[in-house]
Amino acid sequence: MKKMIINGGKTLKGDVFIGGAKNSTVALIPAAILSHTPVVLESVPRIQDVDNLMSLLMDMNVTSDFEQTTLTIDPTNIELRPLPHGKIKSLRASYYFMGALLGRFGRASVAFPGGDDIGPRPIDQHFKGMECLGAKVENIAGEIVVSAPKEGLKGAHITLDMTSVGATVNIILAAVTATGKTVLENAAKEPEIIDLATFLNNMGAKIRGAGTDTIRIEGVEKLEAKNAHTIIPDRIEAGTYLSLAACIGDGVCLHNIISEHLDSFLAKVEAMGVNMDVNEDSIYVYPSGDLSMIQVKTMPYPGFATDLQQPITPLLISAKSGEGVVIDTIYPKRVKHIRELNKMGAKIKVENDIILIHPGSKLTGAEVVADEIRAGASLMLAGLMADGQTVIHNADNILRGYDCVEEKLRLLGADVTVYEDE
Numbered sequence: 001m002k003k004m005i006i007n008g009g010k011t012l013k014g015d016v017f018i019g020g021a022k023n024s025t026v027a028l029i030p031a032a033i034l035s036h037t038p039v040v041l042e043s044v045p046r047i048q049d050v051d052n053l054m055s056l057l058m059d060m061n062v063t064s065d066f067e068q069t070t071l072t073i074d075p076t077n078i079e080l081r082p083l084p085h086g087k088i089k090s091l092r093a094s095y096y097f098m099g100a101l102l103g104r105f106g107r108a109s110v111a112f113p114g115g116d117d118i119g120p121r122p123i124d125q126h127f128k129g130m131e132c133l134g135a136k137v138e139n140i141a142g143e144i145v146v147s148a149p150k151e152g153l154k155g156a157h158i159t160l161d162m163t164s165v166g167a168t169v170n171i172i173l174a175a176v177t178a179t180g181k182t183v184l185e186n187a188a189k190e191p192e193i194i195d196l197a198t199f200l201n202n203m204g205a206k207i208r209g210a211g212t213d214t215i216r217i218e219g220v221e222k223l224e225a226k227n228a229h230t231i232i233p234d235r236i237e238a239g240t241y242l243s244l245a246a247c248i249g250d251g252v253c254l255h256n257i258i259s260e261h262l263d264s265f266l267a268k269v270e271a272m273g274v275n276m277d278v279n280e281d282s283i284y285v286y287p288s289g290d291l292s293m294i295q296v297k298t299m300p301y302p303g304f305a306t307d308l309q310q311p312i313t314p315l316l317i318s319a320k321s322g323e324g325v326v327i328d329t330i331y332p333k334r335v336k337h338i339r340e341l342n343k344m345g346a347k348i349k350v351e352n353d354i355i356l357i358h359p360g361s362k363l364t365g366a367e368v369v370a371d372e373i374r375a376g377a378s379l380m381l382a383g384l385m386a387d388g389q390t391v392i393h394n395a396d397n398i399l400r401g402y403d404c405v406e407e408k409l410r411l412l413g414a415d416v417t418v419y420e421d422e
């Protein structure tokens with residue numbers, strides 16, 4: 001594991017370039033194995049999740065090459081092989097190989113996935129969707145084995161019991177080459193779903209309605225990539241840097257932004273009194289004056305993202321007055337950052353899964369642990385705001401999803417170094 005050491009209290013200034021979206025990338029890489037020709041992805045973030053997915057591709061005899069921000073994947077000699085449990089459990093998105101392998105081979109055998117420890121994360125809706133398409137789903141000694149009938153998968157009418165990003169992606173991946181028409185209702189509307197549909201449609205898929213809650217898929221026989229696909233900017237990375245810029249920035253410009261993807265987040269920071277110029281593909285954040293406290297309630301897109309409730313918390317701590325409230329309706333147990341922030345001097349309580357934030361605490365450096373990616377982001381921001389040194393253990397949880405984070409922070413003037421942890 002790695003640790004991140006931050007000497008905090010520095011004012012940050014300058015430009016930061018947002019990378020491609022982690023949550024698109026981790027769906028697009030498994031989706032690439034549906035192609036019968038090589039795939040080129042542009043604007044790919046340098047994150048550990050990508051390294052782990054590339055390694056899983058290799059286990060299936062799929063070669064990949066990552067130069068700068070371009071990832072080339074050649075699935076033409078793909079083989080259906082057992083996938084090592086350790087690698088599958090190293091990230092959440094490995095479960096997308098279920099849908100992708102089912103679509104490509106009519107069979108998949110994948111261990112239960114890992115990913116962030118943010119409370120219960122059932123995947124019953126993924127199974128429900130695949131079963132509606134005619135697949136048999138079995139749990140054989142801790143391995144999920146999904147198999148299509150002899151005649152192949154058949155399009156179906158599927159209604160998700162709750163909106164799920166992962167289930168929407170897995171069902172799309174399985175249904176694009178099924179026979180006939182699939183209608184998916186109560187689908188997730190996240191921008192990453194639209195990105196996936198754009199990628200697949202450019203390979204010959206027939207997906208309509210991505211970005212709405214009804215997605216219609218006309219199954220096609222074969223997918224072939226013909227053009228490079230540029231991944232959308234990471235709205236969660238953007239929100240994280242925006243929060244940082246508002247906390248301790250002396251003029252920070254975020255580049256490679258689709259501001260519409262951040263609407264609910266921007267509305268909240270605006271309500272706090274953060275001063276910004278929102279331009280076509282950049283946001284300039286002015287140094288903050290006195291900030292007002294707000295309440296945040298997470299919701300599926302286009303609501304306030306659960307992945308941004310932790311990164312915005314240091315900003316709430318720096319509000320001048322009022323009591324802050326954060327309610328995470330998607331992952332109510334996503335509170336692992338609170339105990340660690342309190343070690344740094346924050347005054348935050350959790351009562352019945354409701355996070356209550358007392359404003360204006362002076363933060364001081366401390367030794368803390370990043371239990372998951374966005375808890376890590378929250379601690380990283382707190383460490384940059386704090387006086388003195390902060391050591392964040394389990395920093396891999398930050399590196400698995402934040403593109404070139406050490407370099408980006410240093411360019412803004414931060415004193416940050418990542419080391420191997422003994």
Ligand SMILES: CC(=O)N[C@H]1[C@@H](OP(=O)(O)OP(=O)(O)OC[C@H]2O[C@@H](n3ccc(=O)[nH]c3=O)[C@H](O)[C@@H]2O)O[C@H](CO)[C@@H](O)[C@@H]1O
Nearest residue numbers: 023093120121122123124125126163164165166167306330
């Ligand atoms: C790789 C990726 O894109 N990860 C994102 C994805 O995770 P992920 O796709 O795992 O999250 P989901 O959208 O599936 O989960 C939403 C809610 O539905 C519940 N649920 C989900 C599936 C299911 O079969 N049964 C069920 O009960 C979950 O427990 C959760 O309460 O969306 C989350 C919610 O926006 C984000 O925090 C993650 O960053």
Ligand SMILES: C=C(OP(=O)(O)O)C(=O)O
Nearest residue numbers: 092093115116307373374
């Ligand atoms: C929860 C997250 O990721 P994952 O679904 O990959 O665990 C996240 O990105 O905040």
